Amino acid sequence: MIERTPLLNIVTHLILLSGLIMMLFPMYLVFVAASLDLKQVSAIPPHLFPGDQLWVNMETAWTKAKFGEKFLNTFIVAFGVVVGKITLACITAFGIVFFNHRLRMPIFWCVFITLMLPLEVRIVPTYAVAANALQPFQVLMDVTGLTWLIGMVSGVEVALEWNLLNSYTGLIMPLVATATGTFLYRQFFLTIPDELVEASKMDGAGPVRFLWEILVPLSATNIAALATIMFVYSWNQYLWPLLVVTDQSYGMVAVELGRLVPKISATGGEVAKWNIAMAGTLIVMIPPILVVIFMQRWFVRGLINTDK
Amino acid sequence: MAHITIQNVRKSYAKTEVVxxxxxxxxxxxFVVILGPSGCGKSTLLRxxxxxxxxTGGEISIxxxxxxxxxxxxxxCAMVFQNYALYPHMTVGDNIGYGLKVAGLPRAxxxxxxxxxxxxxGLTEFIDRRPGQLSGGQRQRVAMARAIVREPAVFLFDEPLSNLDAKLRVQMRHEIRRIHNQIAATSVFVTHDQAEGMTLxxxxxVMNKGVIEQVGTPEExxxxxxxxxVGGFIGSPAMNFMGGMVAPKQACIALENGNRIAIPPxxxxxxxxRLVQIGLRPEALSLVPAGTGAFDATFDFVEELGPARLYHFRFEDLTIAVLSAEKPPVQVGQTMGLKIAPEAVHLFAADTGKRLDAPALVQEKALA
Structure with a gap:
């Protein structure tokens, strides 16, 4: 039941408004700091009104952090992660929902349990794998004696190596698996009526055709919602790129943003240039904000699933 | 054009057998209609x-x-589903043509x-619309068109009219029959609505609990x-039943309270x-003054149907319905006689529920 009384309306709006202010005020501070010069930004008490240095600071930040290159890198990685995640989630959910086999519930639960395991938890083993993606196979072959056998027969010592450090593949691959996306897709696929599946069977469409021509178009809003979330998620990646990339030509924006904030220990007492750091923050924020604004309509529809 | 042969077909889910x-x-x-209540296995058979x-067992050949x-x-086969099962993201034209597209037919x-x-x-003007913009009847037409376009040997209908309102249902029923007369494809139509079954x-x-009770023309x-x-399921208003015994020497059934109902000698x-159940169709019973009919019953209430009235009587602890086009006035609580022609009495064995016929009649049928 929805109650509509003037008093309740005012109260709810006040709560919403205070929430909005709490969310926006730090953003405003970033904006103010980004528009001041070094002297003003270090002043106490802090300035609460913008100055006139915004453009200068942003230019400095852009060149200092080589954002041109980093933006391109981050776009490539974010795009790869988004496409990878959507494809993988869609295919996994398809397998779990539409095929009746004994492993479907175990697989679903395995996927579901990994919801609770963020990248940070598995970051050390993941790094080990990224350093040599074929190592698991090497270990398997060593344990089973296959390495020894091949060595005996052909005289070739098997040492598999595929190094993913300092590459786009290494940045993208470990981020591609997504329990959230699989779950979202599964929930959507479960709402597809059985008759639709049967009708397509009667029409002679095989599983791949059904996936591509019926399910994918029907889940367009889902894809949009997932793409939005995942773009923002991969744009903001910090820890993984920090670990896997040592060659700065593969650097990503969030890591670079961290470098814009000078550490006191490293600069030998130099004053932190917060105005430049904040200008950098503004620049880095722009793409996710634009994506969310453009995708917002689809995003909401995809999450509440009313488009039917 | 194809005939369908179904031989001793069974279906089980885990350990429960449903057909x-x-x-x-x-x-x-x-045009065959499979009629039965929900859960009788009719849809399973169609599927x-x-x-x-x-x-699970047996053989189906087409x-x-x-x-x-x-x-x-x-x-x-082409199938028309109860909830239409149209592809929501495709236009009406694409929906109809999807099967052909899958089959690889050139676009033109x-x-x-x-x-x-x-x-x-009658869908020409809607061909570019989406199913979501159509009414129930129009969607049903799209589903029909989707089946027709493939020129199937066999049409299967799974309660296709259940989601429509009463008026549209009758209209679509006529349309289905007309389409069938035009293209004359073998059709199997599943429904729980006996009016649909009788007319189409x-x-x-007639199926019940996973077995076929009877096969025949609607008239038979x-x-x-x-x-x-079958007696109770087919016919509206439903048949009246009462228990009795075939009296020795007289061509009649003795009811428990001593009344007698004449049957053919x-x-x-x-x-x-033999202990029997007798079935009396409401339309075969007629109202006569008390004491002059086969038995007397107490009037309870009446339903006005327009061309006729359905009178409900109490007889012992049973209710008996009588359909009368003459509409005689009857007072609540009044006792009336109910009369029936001997040939119109249906006789069923009390133990097995199977129909009892005179041997001559059985022979006649066997010859025919």
Missing amino acids: HGVSLEVQSGE MIAGLESI AGKVVNDLEPHERG ERMAKVAAVAASV ADRLV IYHAPASVY ALAAAHVG
């Missing part, structure tokens, strides 16, 4: 013909070819066929129901002394 060995022959071009359910292990689209040819079929069911069928199959089934179940002679 217990059904055999049925559907002639080429015939086994379509290939959407696996067959046009002489065993189809047990064929994929649905290899069987040459496909569009021509789609346009022709859409015109034949060349031959009616109405006039000679094979069991108490040959029928009585064949089953003397």
